Amino acid sequence: xxxxxxxxxxxxxxxxxxxxxxxxxxxxxxxxxxxxxxxxxxxxxxxxxxxxxxxxxxxxxxxxxxxxxxxxxxxxxxxxxxxxxxxxxxxxxxxxxxxxxxxxxxxxxxxxxxxxxxxxxxxxxxxxxxxxxxxxxxxxxxxxxxxxxxxxxxxxxxxxxxxxxxxxxxxxxxxxxxxxxxxxxxxxxxxxxxxxxxxxxxxxxxxxxxxxxxxxxxxxxxxxxxxxxxxxxxxxxxxxxxxxxxxxxxxxxxxxxxxxxxxxxxxxxxxxxxxxxxxxxxxxxxxxxxxxxxxxxxxxxxxxxxxxxxxxxxxxxxxxxxxxxxxxxxxxxxxxxxxxxxxxxxxxxxxxxxxxxxxxxxxxxxxxxxxxxxxxxxxxxxxxxxxxxxxxxxxxxxxxxxxxxxxxxxxxxxxxxxxxxxxxxxxxxxxxxxxxxxxxxxxxxxxxxxxxxxxxxxxxxxxxxxxxx
Amino acid sequence: xxxxxxxxxxxxxxxxxxxxxxxxxxxxxxxxxxxxxxxxxxxxxxxxxxxxxxxxxxxxxxxxxxxxxxxxxxxxxxxxxxxxxxxxxxxxxxxxxxxxxxxxxxxxxxxxxxxxxxxxxxxxxxxxxxxxxxxxxxxxxxxxxxxxxxxxxxxxxxxxxxxxxxxxxxxxxxxxxxxxxxxxxxxxxxxxxxxxxxxxxxxxxxxxxxxxxxxxxxxxxxxxxxxxxxxxxxxxxxxxxxxxxxxxxxxxxxxxxxxxxxxxxxxxxxxxxxxxxxxxxxxxxxxxxxxxxxxxxxxxxxxxxxxxxxxxxxxxxxxxxxxxxxxxxxxxxxxxxxxxxxxxxxxxxxxxxxxxxxxxxxxxxxxxxxxxxxxxxxxxxxx
Numbered sequence: 031x032x033x034x035x036x037x038x039x040x041x042x043x044x045x046x047x048x049x050x051x052x053x054x055x056x057x058x059x060x061x062x063x064x065x066x067x068x069x070x071x072x073x074x075x076x077x078x079x080x081x082x083x084x085x086x087x088x089x090x091x092x093x094x095x096x097x098x099x100x101x102x103x104x105x106x107x108x109x110x111x112x113x114x115x116x117x118x119x120x121x122x123x124x125x126x127x128x129x130x131x132x133x134x135x136x137x138x139x140x141x142x143x144x145x146x147x148x149x150x151x152x153x154x155x156x157x158x159x160x161x162x163x164x165x166x167x168x169x170x171x172x173x174x175x176x177x178x179x180x181x182x183x184x185x186x187x188x189x190x191x192x193x194x195x196x197x198x199x200x201x202x203x204x205x206x207x208x209x210x211x212x213x214x215x216x217x218x219x220x221x222x223x224x225x226x227x228x229x230x231x232x233x234x235x236x237x238x239x240x241x242x243x244x245x246x247x248x249x250x251x252x253x254x255x256x257x258x259x260x261x262x263x264x265x266x267x268x269x270x271x272x273x274x275x276x277x278x279x280x281x282x283x284x285x286x287x288x289x290x291x292x293x294x295x296x297x298x299x300x301x302x303x304x305x306x307x308x309x310x311x312x313x314x315x316x317x318x319x320x321x322x323x324x325x326x327x328x329x330x331x332x333x334x335x336x337x338x339x340x341x342x343x344x345x346x347x348x349x350x351x352x353x354x355x356x357x358x359x360x361x362x363x364x365x366x367x368x369x370x371x372x373x374x375x376x377x378x379x380x381x382x383x384x385x386x387x388x389x390x391x392x393x394x395x396x397x398x399x400x401x402x403x404x405x406x407x408x409x410x411x412x413x414x415x416x417x418x419x420x421x422x423x424x425x426x427x428x429x430x431x432x433x434x435x436x437x438x439x440x441x442x443x444x445x446x447x448x449x450x451x452x453x454x455x456x457x458x459x460x461x462x463x464x465x466x467x468x469x470x471x472x473x474x475x476x477x478x479x480x481x482x483x484x485x486x487x488x489x490x491x492x493x494x495x496x497x498x499x
Numbered sequence: 500x501x502x503x504x505x506x507x508x509x510x511x512x513x514x515x516x517x518x519x520x521x522x523x524x525x526x527x528x529x530x531x532x533x534x535x536x537x538x539x540x541x542x543x544x545x546x547x548x549x550x551x552x553x554x555x556x557x558x559x560x561x562x563x564x565x566x567x568x569x570x571x572x573x574x575x576x577x578x579x580x581x582x583x584x585x586x587x588x589x590x591x592x593x594x595x596x597x598x599x600x601x602x603x604x605x606x607x608x609x610x611x612x613x614x615x616x617x618x619x620x621x622x623x624x625x626x627x628x629x630x631x632x633x634x635x636x637x638x639x640x641x642x643x644x645x646x647x648x649x650x651x652x653x654x655x656x657x658x659x660x661x662x663x664x665x666x667x668x669x670x671x672x673x674x675x676x677x678x679x680x681x682x683x684x685x686x687x688x689x690x691x692x693x694x695x696x697x698x699x700x701x702x703x704x705x706x707x708x709x710x711x712x713x714x715x716x717x718x719x720x721x722x723x724x725x726x727x728x729x730x731x732x733x734x735x736x737x738x739x740x741x742x743x744x745x746x747x748x749x750x751x752x753x754x755x756x757x758x759x760x761x762x763x764x765x766x767x768x769x770x771x772x773x774x775x776x777x778x779x780x781x782x783x784x785x786x787x788x789x790x791x792x793x794x795x796x797x798x799x800x801x802x803x804x805x806x807x808x809x810x811x812x813x814x815x816x817x818x819x820x821x822x823x824x825x826x827x828x829x830x831x832x833x834x835x836x837x838x839x840x841x842x843x844x845x846x847x848x849x850x851x852x853x854x855x856x857x858x859x860x861x862x863x864x865x866x867x868x869x870x871x872x873x874x875x876x877x878x879x880x881x882x
Contacts, residue, residue: 340694343699494701
């Protein structure tokens with residue numbers, strides 16, 4: 031829909047909003063780059079920067095030979111213990127690897143979309159057990175994150191981690207396992223209420239024979255285990271196999287609506303607007319291009335509407351990674367970050383159940399809010415006691431406030447204020463607008479002396495509004 | 500009938516003094532004088548090796564390696580006994596303070612962790628989907644007064660469980676000292692907003708601030724709590740309950756999801772459970788609160804009667820649960836599921852879990868349970 035609007039400059043407010051929503055934290059140089067281009071060009075630029083694999087190399091155990099389950103079972107107790115320990119270590123490596131990518135990527139939207147799909151097509155290391163399987167799934171999700179949804183759906187259904195997670199390993203004629211068929215309909219495509227139990231049972235029959243090669247751990251179809259009979263699914267009758275079921279589900283108009291609702295909730299507002307979602311779904315289901323539907327979403331007037339500003343509660347990833355990127359720093363020992371995320375309720379690679387992280391207000395409980403605020407406080411400000419040289423006799427050493435000393439890079443307040451105009455009032459306003467998605471609950475100082483930037487940032491980060499995107 | 504009149508009636512019939520332990524500002528007749536401590540056994544506790552039908556030969560046939568040897572079972576009665584790791588609870592059994600409720604489950608059982616625990620937490624049927632925890636609906640019926648720090652507190656848990664949907668009236672915290680230290684920094688605001696996300700955050704801040712004043716609590720116990728995470732959570736729970744700061748506290752222990760190598764794990768967990776519950780009994784007795792407290796376990800399901808090929812058991816259905824407290828009428832309740840009459844290899848339930856809730860609602864708290872559970876479920880006699 032090319033209108034005059036599309037050629038207008040994005041402007042600072044919309045630029046900040048766009049960057050906040052599609053990125054992980056925002057920096058003033060990013061805003062400066064986008065505010066003078068049109069909305070269409072800004073969105074094209076951001077989408078164009080997305081890539082299909084990580085910048086960082088994969089962990090070194092990624093290509094290690096697959097160890098068949100039978101071999102694991104045959105291990106001695108001692109060897110088994112070593113093996114489990116190794117797996118646990120790799121599991122933490124895996125999480126650390128993904129966080130490192132999120133911190134350093136030039137395209138945070140790539141990682142946000144990978145995380146979106148991880149939360150949609152859920153699998154968990156707890157059940158899947160193999161860090162290699164989870165890594166490959168993560169790579170699949172990233173490869174197709176902005177690609178073709180039909181390819182993604184087909185790919186994830188055959189992904190070994192998913193096959194294990196939803197028990198499609200042992201789905202055979204006569205004893206169909208319904209787990210995958212059910213979650214496929216309820217969560218991955220149609221959504222609750224748009225299929226019957228009968229549909230689930232019939233679909234389960236269609237997926238019989240799907241499984242993994244026990245020696246290689248790759249997807250394999252076992253024709254002898256497949257139920258070749260006629261099945262009726264969503265009213266359609268035929269000798270369907272698994273791939274046919276996926277295509278039947280894609281034909282249902284409900285699938286595009288379900289996915290677009292979730293995209294809306296992830297990027298715009300937890301409150302779904304059926305009419306807008308229907309428009310997005312119409313685009314989506316002609317061609318199944320995720321990039322195209324995101325383009326439509328991010329260039330729409332709805333996206334920028336004031337009613338939808340500051341209404342999304344930051345996930346732990348948004349909060350932790352976003353803040354570190356905004357401040358241009360990270361802990362010296364980055365291995366703690368997956369634990370920080372877990373403590374806030376988002377254990378990467380291990381969503382709590384197949385529904386994924388519910389998100390929204392569920393991110394904020396008394397415990398998590400306190401933990402979030404403590405994390406932010408430590409990051410920006412800690413008390414360090416230093417003897418006050420030349421202080422009066424008997425005076426207590428005065429605490430010096432510095433940023434968390436375990437940070438690798440000290441907070442560069444000049445970098446934070448780089449594209450901010452000079453002058454105490456301008457600085458205060460610009461930094462406030464950069465850090466907060468809307469007016470703070472507790473007003474920030476109106477003038478900001480360069481010496482006071484750290485305290486200002488602390489106050490902004492402690493405001494309830496900082497929890498919002 | 501007025502609560503006061505009912506209380507009078509109860510008092511007369513049970514020979515209780517009418518001025519029954521009225522708390523600081525709690526209205527006389529309010530249910531929330533009486534406390535509930537819920538212990539979630541996360542992952543699905545293997546009930547068959549917890550409350551053991553040691554005289555049933557089928558038990559040993561189903562579990563050639565996993566069955567607890569007959570000689571090690573702690574006999575209760577009726578051919579049923581406890582796993583030896585639960586020995587610390589025997590004195591309570593003998594003195595009548597421990598009720599063992601058998602065969603607890605529900606029709607059309609769901610074997611998925613997340614769906615089944617959701618069912619238990621929301622007090623629903625297998626085909627019902629409700630958003631709020633059953634305790635939140637109970638609070639709605641008779642709102643606890645403001646002198647409490649919160650209506651419900653989850654200690655060291657990530658999810659709100661049976662308190663889900665309680666909004667800012669329920670708290671989660673890791674431990675009291677940490678809570679107090681962190682809550683010091685919170686200053687709530689009176690701002691009104693149309694933004695539902697912001698409103699939620701402000702409400703949680705307000706709840707923290709309100710609770711922070713109330714939860715600056717002493718440690719009044721001389722008994723030592725175990726230094727495990729579970730022990731610490733129980734310690735926190737007891738400090739809260741003893742100070743009458745909250746009517747419901749939820750803690751959890753796990754993981755009981757013993758698909759492999761069950762024997763050692765289960766023994767270790769049951770030992771922690773028994774030791775923990777025992778210390779709770781001692782601590783709350785010391786504080787004069789044992790008579791005001793009901794402790795109950797719960798879990799998403801039990802486990803399959805037949806052992807699997809990995810030295811463990813898979814997801815099952817019905818399981819027993821333990822209820823303790825100063826006012827508990829101890830003993831065996833319900834019927835042990837028949838090992839010869841399985842359904843798809845799993846136990847058939849003999850006590851609907853909502854009967855457990857109905858007992859707590861009606862007989863412990865004097866709240867009409869049908870309004871909370873959506874139907875009438877017959878209370879049991881353990882209190």
